[in-house]
Amino acid sequence: MSIFFSDAPRAAPASLGRRVLSQGRYEAAAMLSNGEQLVLMIVMPLLGLIALAVTPILDGMGDSRINIATPGILALSALSTAFTGQGIATGFDRRYGVLRFMSSTPLGKGGLIAGKVIAVLVALSIQVLIISVVAGFLGWRPSGVGIVLGLLFLILGAGTFTALGLLIAGTVRPEATLAITNLGWILLAALGGIVLPAQKFSDTMAGIVEWLPSGALGNAMRAALLEGRIDIFATVILCAWAAAGTMAAVKWFKWN
Template sequence: MSTLFHNAPASRPATLGRRILNQGRYETATMLRNGEQLVLMVVMPLLGLFALVATPLLDGMGHSRIALATPGILALCALSTSFTGQGIATGFDRRYGVLRYLSTTPLGRGGLIAGKGLAVLSALGLQLALISVVALFLGWRPPVAGVLLAIPLLILGAAAFTAIGLLIAGTVRPEATLAITNLGWILFAAVGGIVLPAGKFSDTLAGVVQWLPSGALGNVMRAALLESTLDVAGLIVLLAWTAVATVAAVKWFKWN
């Protein structure tokens, strides 16, 4: 009997990569089970797409309604998942002590943040697949080169908004996080340049919008998917927002 136990293989702890993958799966499942987040992630972007195609808001800009609407709606998906969804979830995890507990496990703080990032990418991938299928059915025909260019730009946009969402969730109370992220979603979507091009606003507002992460993401997505070109100015703005928000979140994030 002693020989049997002696020869039994010792259990090994999961690797950090496996822990991050498991945490990412848990975070993704939690997001997809939340009815309110599903409304923001799926229902609102789809309604926005149908509204832009059915109304003359985008007429007179040199492209079809569906061609102009889809890049902005895809950018809106990144905003919904990474900023609003992840911000609210992290804020309430912090309130109930989940963040503090998980940060002391072998997963660690870095692994926890990586898991959240993986969840954002997983949920965003599902959103993009759904929105793209619906847009294709409505007549969207993007250039292949533009699609290949848009994918990393959208991931960068998701990183920027995730960093901003985590900064808010880690510095204010959960109720304030809920209010700020929901209000931010409305403002970014309506007048932030993410859905409607800056050309639809007054000169003053358009000048402000181009410096916002929402306006920059909308601009780079439209440039990629309409013209297969890189909006360098928008890329620089997105990189700056990502860097600043990440540094600020690392410095001021409170785990309890």
Template sequence: MNAATLTQRVWQQGRYETIAMLRNGEQLVLMLVLPLIALVGLTVTPFLDGLGANRIDVAAPGVLALCTMSVGFTGQGIATGFDRRYGVLRFLSTTPLGRGGLIAGKVIAVLVVFALQVIVIGGVAVLLGWRPPVGGTILGLVLLAVGAAVFTSLGLLIAGTARPEATLAVTNLVWILFGVFGGIAMPSSRLPSQIAGIVGYLPSGALGDAARAAFLHGTLDLPAAIAILVWGAAAGIAAVRWFKWN
């Protein structure tokens, strides 16, 4: 099979994965509805007051980071877990698409859905008064794309090693815990002191800190970026090592 044919198959798989995610009502709630509620809620309540910036300027980067966790970790984790249960992964991995093509298709789906999230969530944030610097926006989007890859690796690790029911429970529970207490939607300074010191080392807290630094100040939070890359490398290696296709 030549490269052009393989590329076409990968794009077709990516299209299928994207449509499947967008047609899933539960995933749409996690990917769009809940982040929108979080964005509006953090903007109209005083939780983010006293941070030296407008509420929307602090809320928008965190909610966009939350979106990456929704699509990469929860969305792909649950979808892959049940594809594995019903033998879809095993079947597709033996077709001309191959395992590499299957994974590439899932990556395409994550990036497409993430782009839609940025358009919708970012558009609403702009309507609410968000005006991030151009340079910071470019850096922030790059960091969010890396974060999507990290959370996708974590989602695939769980989906490839646990039963689908466990994957469903774990990914949803972790999404809630990280979203509320993981430093992703709200800075660690707004969290209980007992956990504020450790959330920056979590993938959620590191991504939230890096996104806020980029979109607010146009700067790279180097410790947070390093933490994201370490989590991504560890999750990627573990997923490759222990992922089971059936």
């Protein structure tokens, strides 16, 4: 049996790209095989999309229901996957020592985070595909420019919410992460300007919500996909949240 140890090649890491891709594939498979995550990632956004398309909530806002609803639901997908789903998974990984073990392998801390980002992007791609197809059947016809801008904002939003999710997962107990990210999802989805434009409620509320990452992403997505333009203010706000969230996560994230 000593052939395992004395005759084996000298220990060495796989290439950086292979390590990160392998971790991304592993994390994505774990995410997509989790029933609760699938409900959060696919079922709830689809129910939201259909509800907004068949009820008069979005009537009188200058465009068809499905055209207004779809950008917000796509933004909600980024919130679901990057913030709630990834946050909860990371919180429990931290509890069970998975973060410590994996960071002791050649993957390291940086590779572990990169793998999580890849998993979020893979899951988000699947969400975008499914939601877009369903929205297409319901009459959604975005412009080419809108699609390109929308995808860029989705990636920026996913990065922002991943940083915020990791910040929570790395600083509080997993049970608290579960509560905070789920409650955050409900509040931001309902009132955070991500699904419904905040103007729908009041100008005062719109003035507050546009400073939130949810409101900024929702506004940026609607500007991109409804009008084919970049909402500069929303972009700046989103970038500021991304930078602040990343710096805070780097500073305060605890691995054990």
